[in-house]
Amino acid sequence: MTRTIRVDCLTRVEGEGALTIRFTGDRVSEVRLRIFEPPRFFEGLLRGRAREEAPDITARICGICPVAYQMSACHAIEDAAGVRVTGALRALRRLLYCGEWISSHCLHMFMLHAPDFLGYPDAISMAQDHAGLVRRGLRMKQAGNTIMSTIGGREIHPVNVKPGGFYRTPATGELRALLPELTWARDAALETVADIARFEFPEFERDYEFVALRHPQEYPFCEGRIVSSKGLDIDIHDFDSAFQEEQVAHSTALHAVIRGRGAYVCGPLARINLNFNRLRPVVREAAERAGFGVPCRNPFRSILARSLEVLQAIDEAIAIIGSWTPPVQAALELPHTPATGYGCTEAPRGILMHRYEVDGDGLIRDARIVPPTSQNQKSIELDLLRIAGRLAGMPHEQAVWLAEQTVRNYDPCISCATHFLKLDIERG
Amino acid sequence: MKSAATRVIGVGQPAAGDDGAGIAVVRALREGYWLPSGVEIHETTDPGQLIDLLDGIRRAIVVDALVSDERPGTIRCLAPDQLSRYPRAPFSCHGMGVAEAIGLARALAADGAGIDIRIVGVTIKPPAGYSCALSSSVAAALPLAASLILELLAGENTGTCA
Numbered sequence: 001m002t003r004t005i006r007v008d009c010l011t012r013v014e015g016e017g018a019l020t021i022r023f024t025g026d027r028v029s030e031v032r033l034r035i036f037e038p039p040r041f042f043e044g045l046l047r048g049r050a051r052e053e054a055p056d057i058t059a060r061i062c063g064i065c066p067v068a069y070q071m072s073a074c075h076a077i078e079d080a081a082g083v084r085v086t087g088a089l090r091a092l093r094r095l096l097y098c099g100e101w102i103s104s105h106c107l108h109m110f111m112l113h114a115p116d117f118l119g120y121p122d123a124i125s126m127a128q129d130h131a132g133l134v135r136r137g138l139r140m141k142q143a144g145n146t147i148m149s150t151i152g153g154r155e156i157h158p159v160n161v162k163p164g165g166f167y168r169t170p171a172t173g174e175l176r177a178l179l180p181e182l183t184w185a186r187d188a189a190l191e192t193v194a195d196i197a198r199f200e201f202p203e204f205e206r207d208y209e210f211v212a213l214r215h216p217q218e219y220p221f222c223e224g225r226i227v228s229s230k231g232l233d234i235d236i237h238d239f240d241s242a243f244q245e246e247q248v249a250h251s252t253a254l255h256a257v258i259r260g261r262g263a264y265v266c267g268p269l270a271r272i273n274l275n276f277n278r279l280r281p282v283v284r285e286a287a288e289r290a291g292f293g294v295p296c297r298n299p300f301r302s303i304l305a306r307s308l309e310v311l312q313a314i315d316e317a318i319a320i321i322g323s324w325t326p327p328v329q330a331a332l333e334l335p336h337t338p339a340t341g342y343g344c345t346e347a348p349r350g351i352l353m354h355r356y357e358v359d360g361d362g363l364i365r366d367a368r369i370v371p372p373t374s375q376n377q378k379s380i381e382l383d384l385l386r387i388a389g390r391l392a393g394m395p396h397e398q399a400v401w402l403a404e405q406t407v408r409n410y411d412p413c414i415s416c417a418t419h420f421l422k423l424d425i426e427r428g
Numbered sequence: 429m430k431s432a433a434t435r436v437i438g439v440g441q442p443a444a445g446d447d448g449a450g451i452a453v454v455r456a457l458r459e460g461y462w463l464p465s466g467v468e469i470h471e472t473t474d475p476g477q478l479i480d481l482l483d484g485i486r487r488a489i490v491v492d493a494l495v496s497d498e499r500p501g502t503i504r505c506l507a508p509d510q511l512s513r514y515p516r517a518p519f520s521c522h523g524m525g526v527a528e529a530i531g532l533a534r535a536l537a538a539d540g541a542g543i544d545i546r547i548v549g550v551t552i553k554p555p556a557g558y559s560c561a562l563s564s565s566v567a568a569a570l571p572l573a574a575s576l577i578l579e580l581l582a583g584e585n586t587g588t589c590a
Binding site: 122124127131134142156 | 531
């Protein structure tokens, strides 16, 4: 007897894809996260372009994390040129990144993921009963957006970032003007951590290999070694020797694996597990009050990790602005050196690796971009495979709900990885 | 505290040909018509911005292009609940459709005095490419859309004309 449960679309994720879970009897025979978003060929169209164009071209890969693309691109181009951005310019980059984390995380937590936990099909229905929560989320998101428009010129696809620094740096007054709203947002973030801690999280754990950047002093944004919960500790230049991307027939996005080991997880849960002692004191205290201990191996609690990272980003943004001294120059000059450069930064969804081969004229000869979602795809499939046993015994609607929630734990951005997800559960 | 202002908000992408019809209508209103006091004209390319633009006011008219089988240039006046007749974009963080943004704004306003929203739609064919020009049939419909909005503002048309 064949039983097929079919859902036409999984919403509240990014990009076009589909999910199929096939059962033979009670046994799960197949889980496939099929991504049919057309390939976007960004790496190809970068060839022959000037190195200065890489941040703005790659920012167009994603409207939610354009700053991540700009930061990884800048760091890779600077790495090839042998230049390191320090001091106020580096701080300004962190502040810009804080804005993106706040904005991206708040959108996912409040608008896309919270409805799963509070039992609503979408944020609109949730807003009818939880208007205060949604209003708070939208205002917190706006606080992040305002950081981005102040530094980047606009909220989506900022236009002020260049290899070596910025086209223009903000006046002290422009940054200080952000403080009152950020101070409100920090209180709102503390309240949000406490609210999310009261959600009911499905019982679920897997023995993941978590991968994130780790910096000697800071919670990671733009710099650090790539480390894992199972002993990986490499310089970003060794990315290719430790990781490989594989083609799979059912996806136009490549699957990334750790060579010889397989699937891994990047993103908020990985970052916080590997960098808990790098969190700002207010965040560690909030985590403790929320009962969030590390290592946390329950992906459903990633929304709590995300809320803690929002608090981290807001508190750091306030600190950066408080100690801001404008730089002498808006950008460093980059010498023309034929070389290959690597940049790996922490996008909201996890590590984002860029590699560029640049020639003596400053033209890009080869480009490679490994976005977080393609790194998490295999783990999403494995989570679904693990949870599928529970799905088998559930009524259709409940099964679909839990499967979608499982995918959304990763805040997947399929547009980045290569819009729309279809979910088929086939039972035979 | 609700503002007494009424907002007329044009939504669309002027670089996508007729998709910019809503923006073209509000620009025509601003430049060529006398508007009652307390009426603010806004335009946005991002439907998500409607959440902020619809916050804290009692009344709004949203002007947008509508893709349907009707003759291009046909003007429709809809209540928010009637938007379900038209194709909707999925709710995702890469974008929110007009119907979703209005739905969220109404839900958020429900704890207060509520908000009266009318949607004036200019029927178009699906945009085929980049263009900053409107097709002749859509351009010819702008005065009719503007007149309908003026009637709604004057309270001469309080119903829905769909």
